[in-house]
Amino acid sequence: MAEYACGIDIGGSGVKGGVVNLSTGELVSDVASVRTPVPSTPASVTAACGEVLEILGVSADTPVGITFPAPIKKGIIPFIANLDESWVGVNIAELMSKQLGRSVVVINDADAAALGEVYFGAARGVPGEVIVTTLGTGIGSGVIVDGRLIPNVELGHLEIDGFDAETRASARVKTAENLSWEQFAQRLQRYYSFVEMLFSPDLFVVGGGVSENHEKFMPLLNLRTPIIPASLQNKAGIVGGACAATGRM
Numbered sequence: 001m002a003e004y005a006c007g008i009d010i011g012g013s014g015v016k017g018g019v020v021n022l023s024t025g026e027l028v029s030d031v032a033s034v035r036t037p038v039p040s041t042p043a044s045v046t047a048a049c050g051e052v053l054e055i056l057g058v059s060a061d062t063p064v065g066i067t068f069p070a071p072i073k074k075g076i077i078p079f080i081a082n083l084d085e086s087w088v089g090v091n092i093a094e095l096m097s098k099q100l101g102r103s104v105v106v107i108n109d110a111d112a113a114a115l116g117e118v119y120f121g122a123a124r125g126v127p128g129e130v131i132v133t134t135l136g137t138g139i140g141s142g143v144i145v146d147g148r149l150i151p152n153v154e155l156g157h158l159e160i161d162g163f164d165a166e167t168r169a170s171a172r173v174k175t176a177e178n179l180s181w182e183q184f185a186q187r188l189q190r191y192y193s194f195v196e197m198l199f200s201p202d203l204f205v206v207g208g209g210v211s212e213n214h215e216k217f218m219p220l221l222n223l224r225t226p227i228i229p230a231s232l233q234n235k236a237g238i239v240g241g242a243c244a245a246t247g248r249m
């Protein structure tokens with residue numbers, strides 16, 4: 001197994017990457033980031049990944065894992081909520097490997113965050129069912145059962161009170177609607193209690209940039225299930241992408 005791999009995390013606002021030491025989960029490079037292009041088409045986003053690789057100076061023999069904000073079934077994007085619609089039906093791993101001139105692994109962004117937390121973070125060694133959620137442009141979910149990832153679970157699109165959940169309780173919505181932490185916590189309360197009712201998990205892990213401010217909203221939540229911040233915070237995607245690059249799934 002390779003000792004180092006590069007993870008690139010494609011988000012709604014930025015594409016960021018880093019080189020990860022796979023024994024420790026630590027970044028051995030700076031985080032390189034570029035803005036997510038608009039429109040965020042397959043060609044433009046792939047080019048942005050190429051820029052990140054170039055900034056990082058990733059060598060040809062370093063494995064690369066790319067995280068993407070949509071489910072990926074047999075390489076293909078079945079639907080997409082937060083990037084350009086032209087991604088639907090695209091075989092993303094094939095496209096990116098061809099355009100970037102190297103073989104890359106592509107994985108859902110929240111699944112990657114969950115892998116990062118399982119190998120090196122808050123979910124390490126936790127038995128039973130762990131649901132890792134990422135609060136960002138959308139709501140991502142990665143479900144881990146006894147250390148194994150169940151891929152492509154899309155709990156951000158649960159319909160709650162007549163709304164697609166991520167249009168009520170993502171970090172983007174907090175900013176767009178100028179919600180106070182208390183108001184945001186009320187939305188999250190509704191969301192997490194619904195997920196808790198459906199799954200009765202053993203642990204919730206909350207990631208995404210907003211989890212840096214966990215003390216502002218997490219203590220306001222009243223759940224049966226323990227809920228803790230992601231320990232890799234917004235680097236979980238990069239670390240998880242690097243894990244996926246080397247078959248740590």
Ligand code: BGC
Binds near residue numbers: 069
């Ligand atoms: C997508 C998920 C993704 C999440 C976070 C959702 O809109 O459907 O696949 O994990 O956003 O980016």
